[in-house]
Amino acid sequence: MQVNKSLLRIFGSQKMGALLFLGFSSGLPLYLTSQTLQAWLTKEGISLAAIAAFSLVKLPYSLKFLWSPLLDRFVPPFLGRRRGWLVITQVALLLSIAVMALQHPSQGLQPLIIAAVAVAFFSASQDILVDAYRTDVVEVEERGAGASIYLLGYRVAILVTGYVTLFLADRMPWQAVYLLMSLLMLVGLVSSIFAPEPVLRDRPPQTLGAAVKLPFIEFFQRHGWLQGLLILIFIVIYKLGDSLLKNVSTPFLLDKGLHFTQTDIAFPGALGIFATIVGTLAAGAIITKIGVNRSLWIFAILQAVGNLAFFALAVVGKNFYLMLAAVNIEQFCAGLETAAFVAFLMSLCNQSFSATQYALLSSLQAFSRDILTAPAGTWAQATGWSTFFLLTAIAALPGLLLLPFFAPWNPKPVVVLSRPGLDD
Numbered sequence: 001m002q003v004n005k006s007l008l009r010i011f012g013s014q015k016m017g018a019l020l021f022l023g024f025s026s027g028l029p030l031y032l033t034s035q036t037l038q039a040w041l042t043k044e045g046i047s048l049a050a051i052a053a054f055s056l057v058k059l060p061y062s063l064k065f066l067w068s069p070l071l072d073r074f075v076p077p078f079l080g081r082r083r084g085w086l087v088i089t090q091v092a093l094l095l096s097i098a099v100m101a102l103q104h105p106s107q108g109l110q111p112l113i114i115a116a117v118a119v120a121f122f123s124a125s126q127d128i129l130v131d132a133y134r135t136d137v138v139e140v141e142e143r144g145a146g147a148s149i150y151l152l153g154y155r156v157a158i159l160v161t162g163y164v165t166l167f168l169a170d171r172m173p174w175q176a177v178y179l180l181m182s183l184l185m186l187v188g189l190v191s192s193i194f195a196p197e198p199v200l201r202d203r204p205p206q207t208l209g210a211a212v213k214l215p216f217i218e219f220f221q222r223h224g225w226l227q228g229l230l231i232l233i234f235i236v237i238y239k240l241g242d243s244l245l246k247n248v249s250t251p252f253l254l255d256k257g258l259h260f261t262q263t264d265i266a267f268p269g270a271l272g273i274f275a276t277i278v279g280t281l282a283a284g285a286i287i288t289k290i291g292v293n294r295s296l297w298i299f300a301i302l303q304a305v306g307n308l309a310f311f312a313l314a315v316v317g318k319n320f321y322l323m324l325a326a327v328n329i330e331q332f333c334a335g336l337e338t339a340a341f342v343a344f345l346m347s348l349c350n351q352s353f354s355a356t357q358y359a360l361l362s363s364l365q366a367f368s369r370d371i372l373t374a375p376a377g378t379w380a381q382a383t384g385w386s387t388f389f390l391l392t393a394i395a396a397l398p399g400l401l402l403l404p405f406f407a408p409w410n411p412k413p414v415v416v417l418s419r420p421g422l423d424d
Contacts, residue, residue: 018195025188029123080147101178136198144287230416241395272331279335
């Protein structure tokens, strides 16, 4: 009973409400420059080559660590270091998405490209700030809840921009759809204004040079060079098996594998998003009870089980109900693992420069997700689908082998070390 009251107190706090809406605001622009934009361009009769080239507008998401020190160093004259910048970027997003809504792709792509790049840049900047705000505002025991509530809002935004927009586009022009999406940025804007300001426990960097170099120095001083390096390797490989599977799961279910139709996989795919949401919420409650370390262990094993569901599907062959189960089991386990991973990244950051440290750490995971998984299709062809999915499950083992070095099952009490440039 006491545990349930504690969970209710944590999940029902004002900061969790803010994280829910900020997660929604963070997820909203992503599809507007990728999948949803591709649907609009296809409807406008734009060539496949030009549509594919639009993937380059997402480059700011991979490079966001380059300007994250600016957001740690400089403080707007209103609402504080995190919320002030959030309001600025969200106003910029509202306006830049509205500019996209004014475009007519069939009459020329250049203005749309410029607007889409602006949306991606401000969206990546918002991600930096939301990650930093979330890291700064939660207490240690709230990290699991904070990660899961944020991911819940993010996934709801993906539902809106990935599915609701397509429904609306059959009933109104795409320009009107994008204008409505721009107005939804008001959700994040209002949340940023009324969200609680994080309590500043450490002095932020006083110069831009310090904002660039101190995040590296502090991280390795706190963990040591060997442990710090192992943590960075872990970040790269922890979700690699899940990323490899996701990179080829749709081709596997369609013409490259089991030959399901698009209609066959539409319902399991939509249901899978809800399975992910349930997984993230369950993870928040579990992490709050057992801690981040143990959750990393358990959820990595469960994610391997989720991958084995696809292995079973590859062995059995085309079976709709097994496919429905495999997709949703994998998505539920992915929700668990992602929430624990986000909470772990939060635990690695120092509040003084959480924007820079989180941006750098999350970029390493993005490198794994986007670059290391690129040969997945070639590997699947070479090994066969069943062997490939079995290997993606085995890929969970290296991450588990690293956990004892920095996230043991029974963690020792934290020893606070001095921080260069901060404790002088």
